[in-house]
Amino acid sequence: MARYLTITLDSRGVTCRARLLEEEAPGTCAAVWAALPQSGAALHAKYARNEVYTLVPRLTAAPHRENPTVTPIPGDVCLFDFEPWEIGNPAYGYEAGSAAHAEQGATDLAIFYGRNNLLINGDMGWVPGNVFATITEGLEEIAAACNDLWLRGVEGETLSFARA
Numbered sequence: 001m002a003r004y005l006t007i008t009l010d011s012r013g014v015t016c017r018a019r020l021l022e023e024e025a026p027g028t029c030a031a032v033w034a035a036l037p038q039s040g041a042a043l044h045a046k047y048a049r050n051e052v053y054t055l056v057p058r059l060t061a062a063p064h065r066e067n068p069t070v071t072p073i074p075g076d077v078c079l080f081d082f083e084p085w086e087i088g089n090p091a092y093g094y095e096a097g098s099a100a101h102a103e104q105g106a107t108d109l110a111i112f113y114g115r116n117n118l119l120i121n122g123d124m125g126w127v128p129g130n131v132f133a134t135i136t137e138g139l140e141e142i143a144a145a146c147n148d149l150w151l152r153g154v155e156g157e158t159l160s161f162a163r164a
Contacts, residue, residue, distance in 0.1 A: 003033065005133060007077065007111055007142065009052075011040060011157045014145040016111075016138030017126030017164055018077050021131060023124040027063040028079050032161070035059050038109060039160035040099065044149050047121055050074070050114030052146045054159040055099035055106045059084070068128035070119040075139050080108035089123060092095035105131040110162055111135065113143035 003022065008015040020029045032038075038056045048127035051072075058081065073079055084105045087094070094100035099107075110129065119127045135142065149157060 002134075003029075003034065005032075006162050006164045007009065007135070007154050008160045008162075009145045009149070009157055009162075010039070010160055012148065015133045018075075018133040018135045021067060025063075025067040025130055025132040027066055031059045032063040032079060032109070033163070034130060035062065037160065037162040039158050042149060042154050042157040042159040044146070044154055045110075048072075048112075048119050049077045049117045050146070050157060051110050051112050053108050053110035055094070055108055057099055058105040059104060059107045062073045063130060065128060065130060067131045068107070069131050070126050070128050072094070072117045072119065072129065072131065073112055074112060074143070075135040076112045076131050076146040077133035077135065078112070078131050080127065080129045081105050082108065082109065086124065088101040092121070102140050107136060109144070110161075111142065111160070113139070113146040122163050144145055
């Protein structure tokens with residue numbers, strides 16, 4: 001039986017529903033499911049294009065690469081696992097005390113809401129993400145809210161992931 005999660009932009013009151021891709025990414029799905037709920041400051045990607053994400057404390061069961069992509073499509077939900085040296089660069093602009101500066105590194109939980117995404121970073125090169133879920137309901141609404149984040153800013157917005 002399929003398992004689902006909800007993904008919410010809390011201040012905007014917009015929620016979508018995503019189905020876990022347990023056959024394609026079993027380790028990632030298990031690690032995320034065990035760690036839910038998760039919530040943190042919503043951020044809009046600088047490089048990847050149509051991505052909104054949050055950084056949370058690094059999952060203790062951080063998975064290896066599985067079902068990876070560098071070209072996510074609309075509706076993809078991805079996990080990125082970062083060592084401290086990969087994400088703590090001051091040039092990225094993360095505030096002191098955020099998950100980006102945690103001693104153990106950070107986990108990035110991301111949704112992709114539009115086309116033509118490319119996961120490349122000028123400092124790191126390719127940054128593959130594990131696609132562990134796909135948005136099955138509410139993509140159009142969450143995409144509009146994500147675009148609003150891009151146009152009007154992310155300050156005060158949180159992105160939350162929970163079991164459905």
